[in-house]
Amino acid sequence: MQLVLEFLALPFVQDVLKILFILLLFAMPLGTFMTLMERKWSAAVQDRIGPNRANIGSYRGRGLLHIAADALKSIFKEDLIPKGADKFLYTIAPFFSFMSAVAVFAIIPIAGPIGDFKFQVTDVQPGLLFIFAITSLGVYGAVLAGASSNSKFALFGGTRASAQMISYEVFLGLSLMGLFMVYGSTQVSAIVEGQGEHWFGLIPKWGVFTQPLGFVVFFTALIAETKRAPFDAPEGESEIVAGYFVEYSGMRWSSFMLAEYIAIVGVAALITTLFFGGYQVPWLYHWESAPQWLVTLLQFGKFASFTFIFCWFQIQIRWTVPKFRFDQTMALGWKKLLPVALLNTVVTAIIIVALA
Amino acid sequence: MKFKVKKVDRSEGLREALYIPGIAVGLKHTMRHFFRNIVGKKDVVTIQYPEEERPVSQRWRGRHRLTRRDDGFLKCVACYMCETVCPAKCIHIEAGEHPDFSVEKYPVRFDIDELRCVFCGLCVEACPKEAIRMDTGVIGMAYHSRESFNFTRDLLRDTYTPNEKTKYTDADLPKPLDQQSALPNSRGIPAP
Numbered sequence: 001m002q003l004v005l006e007f008l009a010l011p012f013v014q015d016v017l018k019i020l021f022i023l024l025l026f027a028m029p030l031g032t033f034m035t036l037m038e039r040k041w042s043a044a045v046q047d048r049i050g051p052n053r054a055n056i057g058s059y060r061g062r063g064l065l066h067i068a069a070d071a072l073k074s075i076f077k078e079d080l081i082p083k084g085a086d087k088f089l090y091t092i093a094p095f096f097s098f099m100s101a102v103a104v105f106a107i108i109p110i111a112g113p114i115g116d117f118k119f120q121v122t123d124v125q126p127g128l129l130f131i132f133a134i135t136s137l138g139v140y141g142a143v144l145a146g147a148s149s150n151s152k153f154a155l156f157g158g159t160r161a162s163a164q165m166i167s168y169e170v171f172l173g174l175s176l177m178g179l180f181m182v183y184g185s186t187q188v189s190a191i192v193e194g195q196g197e198h199w200f201g202l203i204p205k206w207g208v209f210t211q212p213l214g215f216v217v218f219f220t221a222l223i224a225e226t227k228r229a230p231f232d233a234p235e236g237e238s239e240i241v242a243g244y245f246v247e248y249s250g251m252r253w254s255s256f257m258l259a260e261y262i263a264i265v266g267v268a269a270l271i272t273t274l275f276f277g278g279y280q281v282p283w284l285y286h287w288e289s290a291p292q293w294l295v296t297l298l299q300f301g302k303f304a305s306f307t308f309i310f311c312w313f314q315i316q317i318r319w320t321v322p323k324f325r326f327d328q329t330m331a332l333g334w335k336k337l338l339p340v341a342l343l344n345t346v347v348t349a350i351i352i353v354a355l356a
Numbered sequence: 357m358k359f360k361v362k363k364v365d366r367s368e369g370l371r372e373a374l375y376i377p378g379i380a381v382g383l384k385h386t387m388r389h390f391f392r393n394i395v396g397k398k399d400v401v402t403i404q405y406p407e408e409e410r411p412v413s414q415r416w417r418g419r420h421r422l423t424r425r426d427d428g429f430l431k432c433v434a435c436y437m438c439e440t441v442c443p444a445k446c447i448h449i450e451a452g453e454h455p456d457f458s459v460e461k462y463p464v465r466f467d468i469d470e471l472r473c474v475f476c477g478l479c480v481e482a483c484p485k486e487a488i489r490m491d492t493g494v495i496g497m498a499y500h501s502r503e504s505f506n507f508t509r510d511l512l513r514d515t516y517t518p519n520e521k522t523k524y525t526d527a528d529l530p531k532p533l534d535q536q537s538a539l540p541n542s543r544g545i546p547a548p
Binding site for chain 2: 045
């Protein structure tokens with residue numbers, strides 16, 4: 001018993017356990033669930049029923065079995081590599097997409113710290129700069145897939161994806177400048193800690209209230225980073241079939257899709273953490289005698305429910321807004337979001353200096 | 357030559373340029389549908405086909421049936437009118453002598469190849485005795501073999517009553533026609 005406890009106290013073991021919990025019990029299931037929910041919810045938006053036919057015997061589970069059916073199908077499908085494709089790059093491209101989608105969860109705290117123990121895989125010193133680094137690695141997935149497929153459509157998709165993602169990273173970074181100034185740190189734990197305070201003991205000091213413009217720009221840029229509607233010109237099914245992963249099949253194609261849905265969860269988690277207080281439950285400080293386990297549970301519940309709501313909101317936006325033409329995507333980014341993000345930074349700086 | 361060119365103002369107003377009001381209007385619309393369909397009243401009009409069936413009109417030309425007299429025997433007098441008029445040549449009749457002299461003939465075989473049938477309804481119009489009708493209301497027929505679609509007289513006669521739908525499998529199809537047992541007895545009533 002003593003040995004087990006000592007083993008569990010090792011930092012390395014704790015990190016592995018955290019990774020397993022956050023990835024395998026939170027991010028991956030939610031991402032997989034989103035693949036089905038995207039279809040069910042879009043059906044609800046369009047007055048349809050959605051998938052409900054996959055069954056085991058007479059049990060259908062309201063379409064839930066489609067998740068298992070999809071997975072089984074794509075595992076047993078043939079894994080094609082097109083003639084003339086660069087085999088090595090073609091094979092590793094999905095890993096880049098998948099890795100960058102998953103790595104976001106490394107710095108997201110899912111509940112408040114208990115003493116020294118943090119519910120966060122790693123609280124790296126550069127904090128959100130890590131996110132920018134990881135999302136720019138995600139470009140490689142699209143670019144390598146597009147360039148190595150030996151297909152014109154894939155190449156178009158890859159080019160569009162690289163241009164779009166690289167330019168939206170600019171606003172991704174700029175939109176958070178204000179946030180860094182308000183909470184005085186780029187470290188995630190510090191930002192979440194700062195959002196636990198209240199104005200006049202009433203309004204929680206969430207990022208969305210201190211940085212409304214930053215929130216809009218950041219959200220837009222993140223949606224563009226995940227290459228979903230209205231910024232899905234790289235995939236543009238009406239013009240270039242499926243864009244950069246048009247030649248993929250089987251489980252490799254699935255890992256692209258799964259990466260997209262995990263990225264949705266990642267975006268939702270980021271938005272929750274940075275702009276909606278993360279795990280901070282508002283007005284909980286009034287209840288000082290609350291037992292620690294209940295507080296942690298409440299914090300995790302708040303974080304999970306907000307993440308879920310933002311997953312839903314992204315899907316709702318995807319089924320509401322039509323696709324931008326590629327030049328419109330670029331125009332929106334450089335002509336509108338960039339000035340807005342810069343303005344936000346300047347105004348925030350002026351206000352902070354004026355208040356200080 | 358001078359062309360009259362109409363200049364269209366395509367400059368964006370502030371409302372257009374902000375995008376957010378437009379997105380909000382769209383979200384209002386989609387969310388209304390979303391919440392109506394997830395909780396509460398459903399606007400979904402989908403018919404879950406194999407379980408539910410679309411209600412069909414009384415005049416819908418569905419699968420055929422052969423009607424009976426009061427004494428239970430077929431109304432059909434094997435006059436070949438339907439077989440003659442059929443544009444798809446899917447009806448095959450073999451006549452036999454009816455013991456009741458006022459009836460003269462009855463169909464020993466009355467086969468309809470439903471794979472060839474075009475459901476035009478001309479056989480129903482041609483029939484002088486109202487012996488063949490298409491009022492079963494059966495929309496879809498799906499079986500596993502070609503032979504199953506060759507509906508014999510007894511299937512057309514026995515298994516269908518109007519407005520009463522049942523499901524059919526290959527097992528419901530009759531055995532090859534036993535002419536001897538199909539022959540009516542002296543009172544004109546077919547053997548059970």
